[in-house]
Amino acid sequence: MNIITCIAPVNIAVIKYWGKRDEKLILPLNDSVSATLSIKEMHAKTTVMASPNFKEDKIWLNGKEETFQNQRLQSCLQEIRRRAKQKADNKGDSISNWSIHVCSENNFPTAAGLASSAAGYACLVFALAQLYDVSGDISGIARQGSGSACRSLYGGFVRWHQGSALDGSDSIATQVAPESHWPEMRILVLVVSDKRKKVSSSAGMQNSVNTSELLKYRVSHCVPQRTEAIVKAIINKDFDTFADITMKDSNQFHAVCLDTFPPNVYMNDTSHAIVNLIHSYNTASEKNKVTYTFDAGPNACLYLLQSEVPKLLAVLNHIFPAGNESVEYLQGIPVEKQAVS
Ligand code: PMV
Secondary structure (H helix, E strand, C coil), X not given: CEEEEEEEECEEEEECCCCEEECCCCEECXXXXXXXXXXXXXXXXXXXXXXXXXXXXXXXXXCEEECCCCHHHHHHHHHHHHHHHHCCCXXXXXXXXXXXXXXXXXXXXXXXXXXXXXXXXXXXXHHHHHHCCCCCCCHHHHCCCCHHHHHHHCCCEEEECCCCCCCCCCCCEEEEECHHHCCCEEEEEEECCCCCCCCCHHHHHHHHHHHCHHHHHHHHHHHHHHHHHHHHHHHHCCHHHHHHHHHHHHHHHHHHHHHCCCCCCCCCHHHHHHHHHHHHHHHCCCCCCEEEEECCCCCEEEEEEHHHHHXXXXXXXXXXXXXXXXXXXEEECCCCCCCEC
């Protein structure tokens, strides 16, 4: 039996991916940019085993058996096995006819809008690549599990290029800058709710593609300029611009969700209270000190520089006192190290 265990981190987008031009290959309508969190804070841990004694492929997520007859899982596994077979003398080739068992768990709430599928699929694909001895870029394979998973395979600041090839070969992730480039950067995740979201990202974005006029405008007129500008801000360590773009992109993404019919409402009253608080906090200074972004859920991810953490935590503790169940803090740091085995 061959066994591999890997850990992969979550990534939080500052330019959001929302909308696909190809459902099966998971090709996005726009580029996106994210930072990868420290592995110890929020991660997926996955063990893959291959054995000639296993009768079929099986998977357990957070201790519960799930079906392997899932298009996305199948796409990832088939592509890894195809790449393993392509390599001559590959140890992966000999085991690629064996069935596998997969056990995966997250150390944070699953499907609560905290990028659990990104960490999960990045981890699975990384582990499978180790098992089958597949090298080279595997972000294009992780993308076929969950789009945003391709960004979790790199540390620091990462860009997922939408690409233009019909087969998706150029829709891959690349690193914009390692974590060491901007070591003062911190992410504070405010867990407002750990409940599963009612509308999955996949279903939500498909509804947006079908019904939102604002999504078309966002993709053609806003995201390309924002992506270039935020990459420049990251390279220049210009926090003020980075913060401005991050808040605007999060707000526009949620505006697209509301423009979707029927609307997808992901943020709640506590999320909006956090938005107002951050704007008041920033107004007290000349430049932005903190920025917020919300994925498809009510939980806030705040980016800020290390020097600001004690002051912001004091304010947060005052507004949302300890023991108040509406907000729980989790601190994460973007790290350079990527998925490790
Ligand atoms: O990769 P998915 O299908 O879980 O979609 C992720 C969508 C957002 O988290 C809202 C945005 C992003 O770029 O991560």
